[in-house]
Amino acid sequence: MTITRLTAAAALLAATALPALAETGLEYGPRPYYLIDKMDDGPLKEKLAACIGQTPTRTDFSIGHRGAPLMFPEHTVESNMAAARMGAGVLECDVTFTKDKELVCRHAQNDLHTTTNILTTELAGKCVTPFTPANGDAPARAECRTAELTLAEFKTLKPKMDAADKSATTPEAYQGGIAGFRTDLYTNGAQLMTHAESIRLFKALGARFTPELKSPAVDMPFDGFTQADYAQKMIDEYKAAGIPAKDVFAQSFDLSDILYWIENEPDFGAQAVYLDDRYEASDEDEGLIDPMDPATFKPTMQELADMGVNYIAPPMWMLVTVENGQIVPSVYAEKAQEAGLNIITWTLERSGPLATGGGWYFQSIADVTDNDGVYFELLDVLAQDVGVKGVFSDWPATVTFYANCMGI
Structure with a gap:
């Protein structure tokens, strides 16, 4: 190691010497104000404009998606420190493993x-x-x-x-x-991070944790390392660090991982987040899924709840639709609400400029997405009408500003 290039471990030690980051030194930067200026005139714009000048406070409603990758390399020390400074109360390490079965932060x-x-x-x-x-x-x-x-x-x-x-x-x-x-x-x-390093950093920054167990690109078991071993090892690193289960929101797209945690680590399983990947919305709870095909079948919202699943996290566009030119909750959102499921969603600020519809994350409301102010319009419907508990963002300041203004 050279003096000119800090290792992640050195940065973590430095972070623990900066406790002020946990409660003070937060800032929004100019982007929330830019988005407000772009909004169509109306009560929401007036409400948000009236909050300009408020003091930023940390909120669990604001979740750093891989840190703050709109401008920082994802899953790095710097990206997560930026997210924490924007008031993100929850930070994410997407978890995968190396050849020697060590857990590291990578999206895939x-x-x-x-x-x-x-x-x-x-x-x-x-x-x-x-x-x-x-x-x-x-x-x-x-x-x-x-x-x-x-x-x-x-x-x-x-x-x-x-x-x-x-x-x-x-x-x-x-x-x-x-x-x-x-x-x-x-x-x-x-600087890259191991999963264990991310735990120490996030703790030092005063944030909670939402690790995602990523699907392996290699066949499992991997050199004797089973999927259950993998799921357990991730939880074990929080237990070894003394992190309370109530501060951890473990995620997976694989429902079997969620059910494993519910059965084997019930304190962690109670807050496990099922990343629901049914991406074809319809008027039916099951979407366009064939219940006779085990490879594609997805449980209904009530069936998920009956399994002990308490949190689901679909992409934003699955939760909303357009009626009479207005963004409103989708049938999917209504079914999740009826089943009593807590909803988290992803990913705000990942689409870039919205003048041409917003792309994948805005596909269900593309007809009314024509300017960057729609970021706040969508966020308001997700918070007030859908009732989401948290929003992942590539630039957490936007979500933090909204949550602070609305008292979330």
């Missing part, structure tokens, strides 16, 4: 080629799919997994903004491709 087990500099290092030779340059209509491609690296090797990588230039003919050029509404201004010196 196979994203190192787009989130780190691995392709420009000697570790590129360990990638399951080596870099292949663009050729004619065929885009450049690569795939690099944490499961191919030991923890020591993983920690030598430098994080970058999640992006790839699919027209690249060299690994160096492939490092680009960052969306125009993001930036690489804050990538220099950014």
